[in-house]
Amino acid sequence: MKLNNQSISNFNFIILLFCFLIFHSVIFSSCIKHEEEIAPNTELYVKIAKWQGNKKAAILLQFDDSTPGQAQLGVPALNSRNFVGTWYVNPGRDAFISNINTWENIAPEGGQELANHTMTHTGANTYEEVVYEVGEASKIIWKIRGDENFGSLIAFNRGGGTTWDEEDLANVLDEYYNIDRLSYIGIRLIALSVPAGSNANEMYEIIPLAIQDSIIGSLHFHGISAEDGDPPMDWGNAGVWIYEFEKLLDKLEDIKNDIWICGYIQVYKYIKEKDSATIAIEQNSENKYTVALTSETDPKYFNEELTIVASIPGIWKSCTVTQNNKTENYSLSNGILIFNALPNKGDIVIEKKL
Numbered sequence: 001m002k003l004n005n006q007s008i009s010n011f012n013f014i015i016l017l018f019c020f021l022i023f024h025s026v027i028f029s030s031c032i033k034h035e036e037e038i039a040p041n042t043e044l045y046v047k048i049a050k051w052q053g054n055k056k057a058a059i060l061l062q063f064d065d066s067t068p069g070q071a072q073l074g075v076p077a078l079n080s081r082n083f084v085g086t087w088y089v090n091p092g093r094d095a096f097i098s099n100i101n102t103w104e105n106i107a108p109e110g111g112q113e114l115a116n117h118t119m120t121h122t123g124a125n126t127y128e129e130v131v132y133e134v135g136e137a138s139k140i141i142w143k144i145r146g147d148e149n150f151g152s153l154i155a156f157n158r159g160g161g162t163t164w165d166e167e168d169l170a171n172v173l174d175e176y177y178n179i180d181r182l183s184y185i186g187i188r189l190i191a192l193s194v195p196a197g198s199n200a201n202e203m204y205e206i207i208p209l210a211i212q213d214s215i216i217g218s219l220h221f222h223g224i225s226a227e228d229g230d231p232p233m234d235w236g237n238a239g240v241w242i243y244e245f246e247k248l249l250d251k252l253e254d255i256k257n258d259i260w261i262c263g264y265i266q267v268y269k270y271i272k273e274k275d276s277a278t279i280a281i282e283q284n285s286e287n288k289y290t291v292a293l294t295s296e297t298d299p300k301y302f303n304e305e306l307t308i309v310a311s312i313p314g315i316w317k318s319c320t321v322t323q324n325n326k327t328e329n330y331s332l333s334n335g336i337l338i339f340n341a342l343p344n345k346g347d348i349v350i351e352k353k354l
């Protein structure tokens with residue numbers, strides 16, 4: 001095509017206009033970006049996170065029968081990763097007694113949660129036997145925890161294949177502050193009773209589902225075996241091979257920012273405290289806010305820290321949070337402050353660091 005002078009000049013003008021528009025939009029968008037960076041947060045709100053640590057799901061690792069493999073392999077594997085498991089023990093059985101140092105010292109030192117699987121895993125025929133099977137095991141667990149008798153909540157799971165008078169059992173569980181792990185605690189739970197010989201991927205399958213729905217994911221284990229086998233054996237029970245179990249824990253470690261790995265009673269307390277809690281935030285001055293956090297739960301038994309998410313107006317990079325004479329430093333991300341606090345322990349004071 002042959003261009004005359006006029007069309008060349010038009011062409012130049014269009015190019016010039018095009019460049020100007022591009023240049024202008026770059027300048028304009030960089031202004032907006034700049035504005036966003038320095039714009040103070042104007043929103044004030046406070047809420048209780050669904051899960052501790054503002055995680056996406058709660059994950060329970062639960063173990064029945066206090067087997068030797070759990071004591072010798074399972075507890076150290078969880079301790080070394082700072083993961084909490086729930087260990088339903090039978091304090092009257094040989095397997096517990098022969099690994100007593102793990103159950104009395106190593107497990108509690110690692111923050112593991114001991115739970116009640118009855119003294120001898122034999123069920124009960126009379127009310128007195130129910131009291132012995134549930135009550136004696138509870139007293140042993142309280143002693144290991146360093147709590148007074150009847151001093152804290154205990155998760156409970158009756159032995160598989162055992163028979164009980166349901167009314168007697170319910171009454172004794174109530175009297176001994178035992179919470180049956182089969183009871184509905186207010187949020188849906190997805191559970192897998194881990195089949196013998198499962199590999200890490202099979203054990204992991206429910207975890208993404210729990211995260212997706214922001215619910216409780218619960219894995220129920222029996223034996224943990226030092227050797228692979230078909231199936232791997234632990235104390236005469238089929239279980240999972242420690243190699244695959246450790247691989248599962250490594251996979252959980254990779255997503256630990258998304259999941260709260262906790263004991264049964266921890267999540268029970270969190271849900272109950274949150275369900276009956278009220279929370280409010282009040283501004284005291286430009287640099288100071290007060291949060292009131294109460295719950296109808298009894299603070300003697302419900303002492304799990306709730307995670308609080310607060311949006312603080314202004315440009316706050318860091319602050320202190322004080323409750324019950326204890327002060328901690330926090331940094332904020334885009335005006336959002338996340339911290340842990342106990343309900344019914346007095347006002348929480350948030351102060352900007354100047």
Ligand SMILES: [Zn+2]
Nearest residue numbers: 064065159160
């Ligand atoms: Zn059992």
